[in-house]
Amino acid sequence: MRATTPSQRQGSLSRRSIQPPHARPVPSPAAGSGQAWPVLSGLSLLSGLGIGLWLGLAAGLVAGAAVWVAGSLLGRRREDPRDFRDADAVEAATDLAVLAALPELPDGAHAMEQVLRDPASTLAADLRAIHAALLSTHPVGSPLTVAIASAEKGEGRSLLAATLGRLLASEGQRVLLIDADWCRPGQHALFAMKAAPGLAELLSPHPPGVDEVIRTDPVSGLDLIPAGRGRLGARALLSARMKTLLADLSGGYDLLLLDLPPLLDASDAMLVAGMMDRVLYAIRWRHTRRGPTLGALTRLRKARGRVAGIVLTRVGPAEAP
Known part of the structure; x- marks a missing residue:
């Protein structure tokens, strides 16, 4: 087994200390890759951001879709080929x-x-x-x-x-x-x-x-x-x-x-x-x-x-x- 230096042990402890309790362990990124964040699970996101925020986002998406559909229908009526345009x-x-x-x-x-x-x-x-x-x-x-x-x-x-x-x-x-x-x-x-x-x-x-x-x-x-x-x-x-x-x-x-x-x-x-x-x-x-x-x-x-x-x-x- 390869011996570890004090600085290596300290780095390992630091990484473990910032991981939330529901995070999934992932391998350390390769050196120089610039990626050093953990991948959070869906439960972690809900607990971190709050269910209310997600529900608000969902409602906004639904409302936006409704506005888009209504606008499309109105635009279609304005451009109705049945009407005389010129x-x-x-x-x-x-x-x-x-x-x-x-x-x-x-x-x-x-x-x-x-x-x-x-x-x-x-x-x-x-x-x-x-x-x-x-x-x-x-x-x-x-x-x-x-x-x-x-x-x-x-x-x-x-x-x-x-x-x-x-x-x-x-x-x-x-x-x-x-x-x-x-x-x-x-x-x-x-x-x-x-x-x-x-x-x-x-x-x-x-x-x-x-x-x-x-x-x-x-x-x-x-x-x-x-x-x-x-x-x-x-x-x-x-x-x-x-x-x-x-x-x-x-x-x-x-x-x-x-x-x-x-x-x-x-x-x-x-x-x-x-x-x-x-x-x-x-x-x-x-x-x-x-x-x-x-x-x-x-x-x-x-x-x-x-x-x-x-x-x-x-x-x-x-x-x-």
Whole structure:
């Protein structure tokens, strides 16, 4: 047996004295390796760091994973290929021109005021571009009737009709706006007017005089026929009385706008749109679902709706196509 020196015995004692009671003995590292720590067992780690710390770490990992999954799902929704992401995609899918991309505004009241307060705004310029596109395919000097349509609710259809009519009326056009949305009428609220009497009463068996129903916006000069409170539906709007009413009214105006209900909520509205000279089709930017809107457009064309083009609505300032 090889004898040990006092210094070697002291080093051996020092190494034994720092090992915790549950450590597994390991061979001494080779000289010059730089490794001189013991390998601790799982029980030693738990006792040294504490079970609470490990449970906290585990909970943090679970929470982090949940946040990652939620973020992935939200990101996937933002990049949903079913939604229209840009004007080129809309034109390619619909085979129709995008006439304008209307900016996102805080609310309807703000938009109604801006078209009059700031006639040089982007919104006003876009609305004029829409009007020019409508006139480009229509005989000069003859009245123009236009249906404002969309596939689903919440796409900015009614606000498009109201702001377009208000701007053009303020610039000298004779404009009549008719609220024919029998699902959710709202033009009277946008113009802060009474809802009745209106179109429903005009189409009733005992109608009032037209002058009793038409209301004039004192700021712009636009004339409005609200939806009314009587029974209004596709049967009434497709009646001979409605066709006669449109013919009589359009003769006194340069532009007659008809605000329709969402086509997927009231499929007969497509037949009503077919009675008009042109149709403007509203699509909400990065929101409208591709499948439903293309399906509604197909059915609208089969109903002989002459779609003049697409209007993108609620476009963010950094997202303009």
